[in-house]
Amino acid sequence: MKIDRIHHVAYRCKDARETVLWYRDNLNMDFVLAIAEDLVPSTKAPDPYMHVFLDAGNGNVLAFFELPTQPPMGRDPNTPxxxxxxxxxxxxxAELLEFKAHLEGRGVPVLGVTDHGAFHSIYFFDPNGHRVELACPDPEEEAMLKKLDAVKWDMLEDWSKTKRAPKHAAFLHARELGASS
Structure with a gap:
């Protein structure tokens, strides 16, 4: 047995329409499906909802639930x-920078570009307070991923024993450190 792929990832939203329009206008995602029910199909609990689905590319689907009868959504206060x-x-x-300019032009505060070694990212929040990252591969991504693959089990084992960041992958930020010294 093996998982084929993620069917969809679902988050809660404050307003389904606002969320669909935000992802369409800011990230160019197509609105592909809406389902609304008065009863939760799996539990039969009376809990009306709107469930919207967005095309995140290559068969990936991002979904949201608006739950008007539930208390306002919040965050886990113990998780940054x-x-x-x-x-x-x-x-x-180039596309990452184009998205950054597009988002900032629409008034969305953007953090980054952050160099993670194997990839580069920008970060921002959607209207529901969910953090979103856009990432692009680094030109040296393939070589860095091979190096990371070679040390992943040692890193995991060292972390499990010490709960301190192992230095097996310090090479990821070597460029960043080298540029600032």
Whole structure:
């Protein structure tokens, strides 16, 4: 047995229409499907909802639930904002910079470009407070991913024992450190 791919990823939203329009206008995602029910199909609980689906490219689907009878949505107060996010891949750095300019031109505050070694990212929040990342491959991505693959189990084992960041992949930020010294 093996998972084929993610069917969809679902988040909660404050307003389904606002969310669909935001993702369409800011990230060029197509609105592909809406489902609304008064009962939750799996539990039969009476809980009306609107479930919207957006095309995130290559068969990937991003979905949202608007739940008007539930308390306002919030965040896990014990998890920093930067941890929970969804990341989308874009073709290259030129497209990443084009998205950055597009988002900023529409009044969306953008953090980055951040160089992660194997890829580069920008970060921003959608109207629901979900953190979104756009990432593009680094020109040296393939070589860096091979190096990361070679050390992943050692890193995991060292982390499990010490709960401190192992230095096996320090090469990822070597360029960044070299540029600032």
């Amino acid at each position: 904002e930067w941890v929970q996010h969804i990341a989308f891949k874009v073709k290259d750095r």
